Amino acid sequence: MTFELLIAKYGLLAVFLGAGIEGETIVILGGVFSHRHLMTFWEAAIAASSGSFIADQLFFFTGRHARRWPRIQKIAGRPAFQRATQLLERHPASFIFAFRFIYGLRTISPVAIGMSDVPTAKFMAVNAAAAVIWGTVFTAIGYLFGQGIEQIFGHLPLHRHVLIAIATAVALVIACALTYRKVRAA
Template identity: 50%
Template sequence: MDLPDLIARYGLLALLVGSGVEGETIVLLGGLMVHRELFGFGPAVIAATAGSFIADQVFFALGRRYRDTEFVRRIRDKAAFKRALQTFERYPNSFIFGFRFLYGLRTVSPVAIGTTSVSAWRFLAVNAVAACVWAITFISLGYLFSRSIEAVMGQVGSIEHWAIGGAVVVLLVALAIRFVRRRRAS
């Protein structure tokens, strides 16, 4: 099996995981893969939407369920957490919709929102729409600027190597998270 076949076969799964773990960079690469016709625009949007949506729902649930634990208290001590809560209090729906577009607030925001009194259904509904808009935006940007992205990446290696590198990073992060969780449990 050659590299394009491998990407065509497992690329959407990597895009789903990568959009939840890493974010924009992986989704931009997904748009580039759409441009190379390794998978379709619709499936790429669905994978990126699902990955982002699931990750944010998990972080929201962590904030909601474990708001009084050491894990959330450590996050709560960060300046980004306080900024997220202040902005959320002023513009709740807009903040739920837009936090994924704000650098430095993507991971901490759903945890922060989970510690508030916003209903889980409200977060779910706004988060679903926002994840879809976010995925369409970044898949489209990756598609539209694919030639520029390839030109930049071509100077440091082929796009296939970048895609494999991205998949390896996602896999290593997933394994590290699993290792840390097991270690804490024992």
């Protein structure tokens, strides 16, 4: 089975799962794949948005219903969790909307929100809106990135598109992490 057939057959599932587990890199790759016509743009964006929404809801309900479990208590003691809780207390609706865009807080934030007094319906509504925007934006970044690569280098084999996209996404994550550390240290 060729790489293209593998992506065409399982790509949407990979974007759905990757959006919930890993995040931006997989969703950007979904955009690259949609540029290559292995899936449509909207299929990739919907898979990304749905995967992100469902994963965040699961983490929210974990915080809401498993807050006394030793593993959750251990997570709640971490500094990143404390930062998420402080941001949530100061700006509840804004934080619920923005946490998926904040490096280092994406996975633990829904657990912290679940452990708070935020009503489930409010979290679901704001989480759904944020997931749609996040999934569409990062899929679009991948789509435009694929377009840019093609304009610069010409039509490349898919595996080279993927390698360039992964390398760029990793570089962006590292740059964001370094910037975040510098800002936090200041």
